Amino acid sequence: MPPFAFRVTARDGATRARAGVLQTPHGPVQTPLFMPVGTRGTVKGLAPRDLNEAGAQIVLANAYHLSLRPGAEQLAAFGGLHQFMGWSGPLLTDSGGFQLFSLATPDRRNGSQGSLVKVTDDGAWFTSPIDGSRQHIGPERSMEIQQAIGADIIMAFDECSRNDDDEAVAARSMERTHAWLLRCRDRWREQEAAKRGVAPQALFGIVQGGNSRALRERSAAFVAALGLPGVAIGGESIGYSRPMTASILDWVAPLLPDDRPHYAMGIGEPEDFFAVVRRGVDMFDSVLPTRMARNGTLLTSQGRLRLPSSRYADDQTAPDPHCRCYTCRTASRAYLRYLFKAEELLAPYLATLHNVSFCLDLMRQMRQAISDGRFPSFEQSFLARYREQATV
Amino acid sequence: MPPFAFRVTARDGATRARAGVLQTPHGPVQTPLFMPVGTRGTVKGLAPRDLNEAGAQIVLANAYHLSLRPGAEQLAAFGGLHQFMGWSGPLLTDSGGFQLFSLATPDRRNGSQGSLVKVTDDGAWFTSPIDGSRQHIGPERSMEIQQAIGADIIMAFDECSRNDDDEAVAARSMERTHAWLLRCRDRWREQEAAKRGVAPQALFGIVQGGNSRALRERSAAFVAALGLPGVAIGGESIGYSRPMTASILDWVAPLLPDDRPHYAMGIGEPEDFFAVVRRGVDMFDSVLPTRMARNGTLLTSQGRLRLPSSRYADDQTAPDPHCRCYTCRTASRAYLRYLFKAEELLAPYLATLHNVSFCLDLMRQMRQAISDGRFPSFEQSFLARYREQATV
Numbered sequence: 206m207p208p209f210a211f212r213v214t215a216r217d218g219a220t221r222a223r224a225g226v227l228q229t230p231h232g233p234v235q236t237p238l239f240m241p242v243g244t245r246g247t248v249k250g251l252a253p254r255d256l257n258e259a260g261a262q263i264v265l266a267n268a269y270h271l272s273l274r275p276g277a278e279q280l281a282a283f284g285g286l287h288q289f290m291g292w293s294g295p296l297l298t299d300s301g302g303f304q305l306f307s308l309a310t311p312d313r314r315n316g317s318q319g320s321l322v323k324v325t326d327d328g329a330w331f332t333s334p335i336d337g338s339r340q341h342i343g344p345e346r347s348m349e350i351q352q353a354i355g356a357d358i359i360m361a362f363d364e365c366s367r368n369d370d371d372e373a374v375a376a377r378s379m380e381r382t383h384a385w386l387l388r389c390r391d392r393w394r395e396q397e398a399a400k401r402g403v404a405p406q407a408l409f410g411i412v413q414g415g416n417s418r419a420l421r422e423r424s425a426a427f428v429a430a431l432g433l434p435g436v437a438i439g440g441e442s443i444g445y446s447r448p449m450t451a452s453i454l455d456w457v458a459p460l461l462p463d464d465r466p467h468y469a470m471g472i473g474e475p476e477d478f479f480a481v482v483r484r485g486v487d488m489f490d491s492v493l494p495t496r497m498a499r500n501g502t503l504l505t506s507q508g509r510l511r512l513p514s515s516r517y518a519d520d521q522t523a524p525d526p527h528c529r530c531y532t533c534r535t536a537s538r539a540y541l542r543y544l545f546k547a548e549e550l551l552a553p554y555l556a557t558l559h560n561v562s563f564c565l566d567l568m569r570q571m572r573q574a575i576s577d578g579r580f581p582s583f584e585q586s587f588l589a590r591y592r593e594q595a596t597v
Numbered sequence: 598m599p600p601f602a603f604r605v606t607a608r609d610g611a612t613r614a615r616a617g618v619l620q621t622p623h624g625p626v627q628t629p630l631f632m633p634v635g636t637r638g639t640v641k642g643l644a645p646r647d648l649n650e651a652g653a654q655i656v657l658a659n660a661y662h663l664s665l666r667p668g669a670e671q672l673a674a675f676g677g678l679h680q681f682m683g684w685s686g687p688l689l690t691d692s693g694g695f696q697l698f699s700l701a702t703p704d705r706r707n708g709s710q711g712s713l714v715k716v717t718d719d720g721a722w723f724t725s726p727i728d729g730s731r732q733h734i735g736p737e738r739s740m741e742i743q744q745a746i747g748a749d750i751i752m753a754f755d756e757c758s759r760n761d762d763d764e765a766v767a768a769r770s771m772e773r774t775h776a777w778l779l780r781c782r783d784r785w786r787e788q789e790a791a792k793r794g795v796a797p798q799a800l801f802g803i804v805q806g807g808n809s810r811a812l813r814e815r816s817a818a819f820v821a822a823l824g825l826p827g828v829a830i831g832g833e834s835i836g837y838s839r840p841m842t843a844s845i846l847d848w849v850a851p852l853l854p855d856d857r858p859h860y861a862m863g864i865g866e867p868e869d870f871f872a873v874v875r876r877g878v879d880m881f882d883s884v885l886p887t888r889m890a891r892n893g894t895l896l897t898s899q900g901r902l903r904l905p906s907s908r909y910a911d912d913q914t915a916p917d918p919h920c921r922c923y924t925c926r927t928a929s930r931a932y933l934r935y936l937f938k939a940e941e942l943l944a945p946y947l948a949t950l951h952n953v954s955f956c957l958d959l960m961r962q963m964r965q966a967i968s969d970g971r972f973p974s975f976e977q978s979f980l981a982r983y984r985e986q987a988t989v
Contacts, residue, residue, distance in 0.1 A: 250942035275935050291927040535683040543667050550642035
């Protein structure tokens with residue numbers, strides 16, 4: 206089988222949901238899947254064996270962050286991120302477009318002026334927050350960085366549109382993203398052709414176009430036509446606005462190549478897992494489950510559980526009685542709450558292990574439901590129970 | 598076998614070092630042993646399964662801290678700390694005398710006035726740093742708290758002498774400690790006699806007497822005469838001053854009951870492990886290995902390794918190539934250093950797992966050396982290598 210062959214093994218009759226297998230040089234992954242995020246080469250607090258235990262099939266890292274520290278060259282000297290972080294499964298690197306353009310754009314919510322990054326048609330110029338050095342990442346450099354990191358799947362360098370971009374701004378971002386995608390593809394092809402004894406990498410293109418149906422359709426068609434190993438749907442709106450996420454996926458789904466994996470960037474709410482999978486998405490990621498864990502919020506089969514709440518002070522039950530993760534097998538809600546109150550290191554560890562396990566187990570169940578032809582009923586029963594308990 | 602039977606299984610011919618087995622209601626422990634410290638019911642960052650993997654036989658917790666949060670009554674409602682923290686092995690609780698008298702005494706080093714705690718012959722009155730409530734711990738209350746916590750071994754409530762106490766001050770602390778020990782013993786006996794279907798607990802007395810030979814000998818004789826299940830040697834000097842620790846142990850060793858375990862309170866440097874074991878100590882504890890880990894200092898077979906040092910930036914070797922812990926099997930010095938620089942949660946976890954594993958493995962080797970009749974040569978070869986590499 207070729208290194209990035211993607212095979213759909215089951216399709217839901219009522220929705221676009223599908224189950225499949227994607228081959229990578231570090232082993233196959235079953236789709237649809239959630240990718241835990243290890244932005245800087247570590248999934249906050251979890252060791253590689255914890256990720257294996259939780260059922261992680263692939264881990265996402267961030268080329269922008271890793272290029273600043275420890276640096277692309279140091280990672281190359283180690284033989285790549287797999288070796289450096291001790292993770293032998295598949296890896297995917299995001300290019301860092303999202304991070305760079307978050308810094309570049311004035312942000313009304315936090316008052317930042319966006320002055321940290323200058324963006325032109327040749328990429329982004331910015332100051333390293335680590336050592337103050339001047340840095341540049343453009344499409345070609347992004348491919349070089351991601352080659353040094355050595356992830357199985359690498360992402361095109363894109364200009365991430367914001368949820369509040371008007372159509373003209375979104376159109377300019379999209380055009381730039383398309384132009385950069387061609388440059389990324391050319392550099393990636395050169396890199397792949399020059400490789401000797403090194404694992405191949407798969408480049409995924411990214412659909413942009415903001416919240417405009419016309420732009421999204423144009424972008425989907427453009428990316429699909431390139432015949433890359435996979436297609437991602439990006440932009441701040443994805444995962445940020447639930448109705449807009451659904452609309453964008455509804456617009457682009459019919460235009461995406463059926464024989465390639467579809468990746469929705471930034472989906473971390475269990476309710477959204479269903480919303481994107483039923484629209485034909487095969488893979489997605491988000492920092493939300495791990496970030497919520499560090500703040501003391503657990504995802505459970507009955508909804509969110511806010512550990513700092515005093516209602517759990519004497520609660521001897523497992524965080525999620527239906528979960529079989531190490532945390533739920535060994536710690537009570539009261540003990541976890543206590544650990545958070547006492548600001549003990551074990552608190553974010555146990556909470557993160559649970560949230561990641563929960564998301565991955567949910568995806569396992571979802572794949573099974575698709576294979577068994579009962580995705581809609583599984584969705585209905587999960588969401589009925591998940592919404593049962595209000596956020597506390 | 599009675600619940601706290603202690604049997605010496607091997608003795609070194611040249612020193613007082615001895616190997617043995619101490620029975621507890623939660624299983625036997627092999628001595629000499631190092632006890633990892635889980636002050637607040639968690640060994641900083643390590644889950645119970647990590648402690649098992651590292652070879653922890655018994656974990657130490659602190660009654661003072663646990664009485665403030667989550668509280669003795671909450672722990673009792675859970676059936677004790679074993680249940681609460683999910684640790685099924687033996688536990689030992691320190692009474693908190695050391696913590697209280699650190700707060701009570703003016704400290705020239707940090708300028709504190711010692712006003713937080715008022716101490717009389719009836720114990721210590723203080724304000725909870727958690728909720729500002731007024732609290733009292735005396736000998737009887739300390740026994741009640743430690744019964745609620747449910748550790749296998751509980752410690753007498755003592756007045757911890759400071760390294761700079763003059764003889765008169767040390768004598769007063771010692772007399773108070775002795776008077777309290779009788780009250781602790783009486784309350785402990787009442788508690789034990791009243792128990793139905795609950796595991797028994799062993800009370801250890803504590804030898805005080807500051808840095809005075811006469812006082813230390815008097816205290817050792819007093820505590821030994823009570824015939825308690827174990828005897829501890831306390832005071833700030835123990836583990837604080839290396840020569841004074843050796844002197845105190847040399848003074849008291851001949852006076853301690855040979856058929857009871859000897860516990861030196863606050864020994865965390867590998868070099869000190871040998872110094873106390875060769876003086877007949879069977880058990881000891883310290884926060885040092887876990888605290889150093891969180892600060893990025895690893896204990897290795899070649900000495901201390903300061904991870905933040907730039908000399909490890911590209912070092913692909915294991916933290917300690919002779920160590921078989923998970924950290925040393927999977928992470929390089931460069932990756933660990935990177936995690937510390939990036940202030941990633943995984944850094945203190947991996948470092949703590951290593952330091953605890955290292956100390957426990959050293960004790961395992963030490964027990965074997967005593968049993969094999971080669972303790973002095975093992976000590977010599979370990980220390981020669983340990984000192985080889987300067988602290989960096």
